Amino acid sequence: MTPLAAPNAVAIAFFILFIVLSLGITVWASRRTRTADHFYTAGRSVTAFQNGLALAGDYMSAASFLGIAGLVALSGFDGLIYSIGFLVGWPIVTFLIAEPLRNLGRFTFADVLATRLTQTPIRISAAIGSLAVIAFYLIAQMVGAGNLIRLLFGLPYEVAVVIVGVVMLAYVLFGGMIATTWVQIVKALLLLGGATLLAGLVLARFGFNPLALFDAAARTYGPGVLAPGRQVTDPIDAVSLGLALMLGTAGLPHILMRFYTVRDARTARTSVGYATAFIGFFYLLTFVLGFGAMVIIGRDAITKIDAGGNMAAPLLAEGVGGTPFLGFIAAVAFATILAVVAGLTLSGAATLSHDLWVSVFRGARADEREQLVVARTATIVLAAISIVLGITFKGQNVAYMVGLAFAIAASANFPALVLAIFWPRLTTMAACLSMLTGTVSTLVLIWMSPTIQVDILHHASALFPLRNPGVVTIPLAFMVAIVASIVRPVPSEARRFAELERQLHVGVQ
């Protein structure tokens, strides 16, 4: 891999502008972050439209912007399968999760389970699943950030990882959820605006007719680019990936946490509606960006810069808008990484400090000051860990880690959460067993999969045939929860559910 361009002045100017703007937001937010409620939830003052944008900003990672555009550019239709998979979890979040989560919890999704079940074992089990999701997601983002910034700005990998870690630390440490929310809003606007402009410039060359663009791609690279190809060979693997993407979205701790930043369940519902609209629009744009890069830049030119195709979108920006536009898109990609990493770190800090320290270790006897100190300490620890992990995994193939994070979220968090909301008979032991089974089985099966055994360790074959374990681990986690609840019923916990049913709909009054 060679740098895309010598560090260009425009890219650096936009980059510095974004850093200055976001640190300005952080300074402003830090004056408003005085309690744990401010730190974790921005004082629950975020509006539906703002939270919709922030959810989109939290969710649309550089992997989806650069990765999917690259995948579409190199393999056509197959890349679209990912675009669609990343959207379809959002309706599920809307229908099943957002409102009950807001009504039953305070800071983290584990609150929902802890409200109706026994606090200590539940929070510890939920923390294991959450921290596993956050760790793998963070590694993927940090390694991606290092590579990306090296390609875009010509900075050394380690320097890039440290910059991302330190800037993100500043947002979360001083500005908490208020700063994180606004960074995510600004990022979402930049990303949606930048991608729309880029798609517009591409379509302008094809009479604003996407079909003319797709047809040009088919005429250059054969009609195969518009049809399913080699990416989806095994039907079970395809369904398994689909399940993990869909249900994993509904189990991502940093996404779930955002529903606590709004005033009430109604606002949470409206905000996830906006988020679905923005994210769907963005993934539709990736159709145009991917095929645009395929036709205007060409596959050879894309793979020459980066074999994985990750530079397709920036190259396309240079192709249709020249160096200044490349600089702008590079800065947008950087902002994208920062916003996602900040959201992940904040939710990790909430798990460590609120779920583990305050609720389990201190038995909920910590005052405001202590809660804030612990939350900020956890943030510093997580930022340091993410920098170390980012540097440790340098040069490793970590593309599977986002998939792994989604698979753990879908297997460890989603079944327990959805049963806690829906099913009166769920017991503490069943929920804990389900979350631990989901986490451990996903990790073991990924380790045994061809992704690790064949692609990374270069063994001849793998013990487990599927690359995506979701089709096994998600039903397994549901089954463990249901069987354990039926075998050892706890009537007092079922009665507690009946008491909470009113709160689930009406909220805390």
Add this chain to the structure above:
Amino acid sequence: MTPDPNLEAVSAARWRVAISLTAAMMVTYFGFILLVAFNKPLLGSILTPGLSLGMLLGALVIVVAWALTWFYVRWANTHYDSSVDRLRQ
């Protein structure tokens, strides 16, 4: 604690809508995935220059996701919220 019949009714209606819409989304999405997996030639058929059946259906999955979400938010804003407001009184 005796069950409140009004609460039970609100709860049942809320879950009926949520489960139906979840099922609709899953059928749409996994229907698409299974077609991709089992009938590649069909999805590769070109409807009009530049548009294959697969791409049309893929875009439609996104449109269905929007439509179902919009339907839910509208239903909840009108029906569900007013019954929850009655529960509060």
